[in-house]
Amino acid sequence: MNYNWDWGILFREPYFDWLVEGLMWTVSLSLCAWVIAFALGSVLGIMRSCSSRPLQLIATVYVELFRNVPLLVQLFLWYFVFPELLPDDAGRWVKREMPMPALTTAIIAIGLYTASRVCEQVRSGIAAVGIGQRNAGKAIGMNEWQVYRYILLPNAFRIIIPPLTSEFLTIFKNSSLALTIGVVELTAMTRQIEEYTFQGFEAFTAATVIYSVVTFTVMLLMRVVERRIRIPGMIATS
């Protein structure tokens, strides 16, 4: 193979800046999508496990809808099809006039998709806390919301920190799909470096290292969080 290795390229301008900028977009996209996924997913998880049939049904339909369509297809639907379904003005606004249409669409699409997965984690966490705790809460006269707020959720979220961490990391990796609708995040920047310099190996190695370092850092951080909020006397399960 006749390939001119040049690791220095990664630290030369403008390529270094491109990597940094790409990482920033990846991180912001992931964090924003996570906020949506976590908030909506938690609400849906509560709805799916609560005593109201209609709320259960709404959450179930949501989950089945969003979990079973591939994320890439959802991304295209939101970006290319959804604006066409809107009235002309609104459609144009979504496509072009709203701030950073591609990024915003990617955040919403990935956020809504991941919410369905977070919902299932939250639901299983609540189920793991158990009917006995629910009954104990009700038995002292707490209403359903109080039982969730003070008993079920604090315990459920502790249980599901590991799966939620991996859902966040999945968002982080899925964020690279956003390049298909033109968001210039880390993977897109990497490809751009390759196109400009033909140093694809170095560029993709750099991307791989960056993704891994962030993933690893998040995992470490969540370990610390887990330890911090561990309940005294309980045996660690992870």
Added chain:
Amino acid sequence: MIEINHASKWYGDFQVLDDCTTHVAKGEVVVVCGPSGSGKSTLIKCVNGLEAIGSGDINVDGLKVNGRKTNLNKLRSRIGMVFQSFELFPHMSVLDNVMLGQLKVLKRSSDEAQQRATLLLDQVGLSEHAGKYPAQLSGGQQQRVAIARGLAMDPIAMLFDEPTSALDPEMINDVLDVMVDLAQDGMTMMVVTHEMGFAQKVADRIVFMDEGKIVEDSPKDEFFKAQGSERAKEFLSKILTH
């Protein structure tokens, strides 16, 4: 105080409760016993509406538990319940466990709640453990905290569902002692248990259930002297020889 009238309940085709009728007067202690699966837990859960009955009705302190307009949360806050598996809130200290309902349901000030909790923990012999978490306590200690948690709501009656059957033998008496004290202080109690020593000591009446039916409902002395039903005799001889 607690009036169960012709209560029946089905899980699908399976009838868990079959026309159960019994009354617990104010200050009375009623022990409910019977073989596994006979519906004891279900009956006691119906009293505070944790399970809904299919037909019949249940009144507590004049309020219909299965009534459409009844504020179930309010009713439950006035009935203490103790579970076989303790069900303390694991993420809270013992003190917070006993304070939670007082703060969130009764809306007591935190000073008042803490005073009451401290007093009750002292009463069940656990004042040194107030700052610990449930997982740091033995089963018997946890169950006594659970009793304190129920009492903190100043209940008009207490329900117990096999409070000692998940405990090691040496801890059973610690819990039973607390319950005996309660009974002797005049608490209205409905207790599912197979601890016949406890029944002998403080029960006013014994209810014997089998296959969802209340087969026997008689004063303690009568029950122990001559149980009417063969089923009750057989059951009793089994648990007394253990």
